[in-house]
Amino acid sequence: MSEKTIERPTTDEAALAKELEAEEKAAARQASLLRDGWADLRKRPLFILSALVIVCLLALAIAPSLFTARSPFSNGFCQLQNSMNGPGSGHLFGFDVQGCDIYTRTVYGTRNSIVVGVVTTIATTLIGGLLGMLAGLIGGWVDMLLSRITEVFSALPIIIGGLLIMSIWRTGDVWTVSFIMAILGWPQVFRIMRGEVISNKYNDYVMAARALGADSWRIAFRHILPNTLAPVIVITTMNLGVYISAEAALSYLGIGIQSPNISWGLMISDAQDRFLTSPHALLFPAGALSLTVLAFIMLGDVVRDAFDPKMR
């Protein structure tokens, strides 16, 4: 905060006074790490761009029927006579092999991608964050045990572990896929949270709080937690895109979301045999998927830049 004001040459005394006043106000609002990061974030054009794309995607996910007049679940939605027809009037993206309108299916596929990404991210943050905090705060044998368990889970890479579990369950709805990716993905958050808690645990402000008679719960949630949040938020945002991409890869392999649920990965998998003669059936869902992942990866990037200047 103060660095910024030093950089700016202020000749006018009134302006200087104004700025000082603003700064005092900011200090009164308890300028925390998170608030600093947020203030920094809002100024970045890349953040605004990716946030705009994500808002559009969220709109598509929440109310797909606003964006297309057809419904992929209605009778007569797929007409075999249209099979693999290219883009034409009224059907922007053309038809797939079953004669279903690709535009409508792509629009309706947004929800599953977003839901898997968001649910997995929330679940990994909760599991990894809570366990990491426990391990860091309690230490001793709890830390030992939890750390060993984490190592076991991270010995299974997400696609291979997902392959194993999905080959057994074979249900393929959004929740199963999210659950599996969460089970395999939490160790990363655990490690970061644990490290952060341990490095914060012996800081002076924790000692001060303890000396003032704060109990362990208060210290954990009011003092340590807010100071560990920035790195967790960074890794969480970055993972959103990664999980969306992983869901598509699992669905592409036939072990993620299964028909009749709509998934971009599944659409791509269905279209790949006829890719040479009619690429449109593959390119449109692939484009939607790439755009979505790009938006979230970009968001992760700017969030990292804003919250964690060291990692730049």
Add this chain to the structure above:
Amino acid sequence: MGRYVVRRLLQMIPVFIGATLLIFLMVNVMGDPVAGLCGERQCDPATAAQLKREFGLDKPLWQQYATYMGNVFAGNFGTAFNGQPVTELMASAFPVTIRLTIVAVLFEIVIGIVLGVVTGLRRGRPVDTSVLVMTLVVISVPTFVTGLLLQLLFGVKWGWIKPSVSPAAAFGELIVPGLVLASVSLAYVTRLTRTSIAENRRSDYVRTAVAKGLPRHRVVTRHLLRNSLIPVVTFIGTDIGALMGGAIVTERIFNIHGVGYQLYQGILRQNTQTVVGFVTVLVLVFLVANLLVDLLYAVLDPRIRYA
């Protein structure tokens, strides 16, 4: 160093036991290991019971796990759907995937690090910005889309490569699949190297090296690069697991008969033994790779000494 290696090997044991236990529990408790043995339809109860007796699945769980671990150490992974021992499949599949992974890691090291150094030394210039944008695009486009596009362009339209790889899978055939497999990690290696180089460039030892009058290339390769590579080595080491996972996708696109192909077939035909065997070996590979990374640190960073 010797004692450190032994200690690390000993630490690997509980993790390996835990991971195999996890795999075992997932397959035997959450799933039904004989489900796929009667083809598409359900097994009738008598056959299922007979099969379960045959595979020892009627015994208590701990005994089953002990048998499984005993078999793993004896190198016995059961039979695949076509009656071939799973170990035979591994003998033909692992060399192919290892070659593919080597090609991918080479791409990561050579292209990733070169691009990272170039952009790290020219931060904010047009080269830097364009490479950064390119890495964003590469990370965002899923591997299977990149793979299919390159296959279409190089293999079919321009005829530079054969669109599908022969069962022998020589190194020459694996260049494009290796590039596809490496693509996402390559982008990450580039960014990581860039950050690391840019950070270390302002450090004291670089200034000293320049002040001593060393030529620029020596400062960069000997002083700057060696110190900047430590996070990159960590990344590449832990990435080997991800590469093996990604290989499933790449191998499906280019019809490469490696680990991913066999795993995929095992899942398609619901052959639990194939899947469990391959996953077990993959976990072992992953753990060993992590160990090697830790040992590499000592080579790269003379400050790290293992007693």
